[in-house]
Amino acid sequence: MDIKEIKQASIKFWDDYFKQYPTFKIQKSDITIDTVLDECLKFLGDQCENVIDIGCGEGLCLMEIALIGDKVKSCLGVDAAETAVSKASEIATTSEIKNIKFVQGDENYLKSLPDSSFDGIFCSNFLDVVPASISEVVIKEMLRIIKPKGFILLKFNFVLNPELIEKLHMVEIEKNTYTMNGVVRAMNRSTEEWVSLFIDCDVVRIGEFARAPGLPNDRVILLQKK
Numbered sequence: 001m002d003i004k005e006i007k008q009a010s011i012k013f014w015d016d017y018f019k020q021y022p023t024f025k026i027q028k029s030d031i032t033i034d035t036v037l038d039e040c041l042k043f044l045g046d047q048c049e050n051v052i053d054i055g056c057g058e059g060l061c062l063m064e065i066a067l068i069g070d071k072v073k074s075c076l077g078v079d080a081a082e083t084a085v086s087k088a089s090e091i092a093t094t095s096e097i098k099n100i101k102f103v104q105g106d107e108n109y110l111k112s113l114p115d116s117s118f119d120g121i122f123c124s125n126f127l128d129v130v131p132a133s134i135s136e137v138v139i140k141e142m143l144r145i146i147k148p149k150g151f152i153l154l155k156f157n158f159v160l161n162p163e164l165i166e167k168l169h170m171v172e173i174e175k176n177t178y179t180m181n182g183v184v185r186a187m188n189r190s191t192e193e194w195v196s197l198f199i200d201c202d203v204v205r206i207g208e209f210a211r212a213p214g215l216p217n218d219r220v221i222l223l224q225k226k
């Protein structure tokens, strides 16, 4: 398995996906706190001044933090897909959200950020759609750039079971890592396994919510660096 090829296939997939994404205006009054994820996004915005969203996609969750957080001053979204970043920037500009910026970058971009430079990190459905060698780099960098007592909010898709893996024709390319049409769609770790990778962090909250009807629950983990 060539990790470079797998990585490029994944970025191309998301680049094509975000090409189709609509532009619209989002404002504070549109936001409702419906799930544990919304509650934790609000928590991050209320507790942190500088928040980074790693693998931000179209950036809507980061915009939610920027719009409803009482304390947040600056937000940075990072994504390797050029169309994700341009779409996120377009939505933020249309919505007149001033304290937010989006940049194109992969896991290596994080290495350019200073130690302890963020008191909030958000990472949703990114660590579980890349090969383990990439998520290892990202987790290491997250633990370096987060300030002591800073918060890390993680969102993972539901855990796949063998029936679903077969039904979706997923292919296991390395231990617990599954592709669909050559694109990594699941690094199938349990919540406890993910938590154990974040050394020197305390669990603040673990929760679940239904992303869409009929699907198993997605998982939310809120950690605090010691």
Ligand SMILES: C[S@@+](CC[C@H](N)C(=O)[O-])C[C@H]1O[C@@H](n2cnc3c(N)ncnc32)[C@H](O)[C@@H]1O
Residues within 6 Å of the ligand: 007, 010, 011, 014, 015, 054, 055, 056, 057, 058, 078, 079, 080, 081, 084, 105, 106, 107, 123, 124, 125, 126, 129, 130, 134
């Ligand atoms: C499943 S989407 C999640 C997007 C968003 N965080 C969300 O929860 O809706 C995965 C995102 O990771 C980005 N991505 C994939 N590989 C990446 C890499 N090596 N470095 C940075 N971003 C990457 C993709 O471009 C895509 O936007």
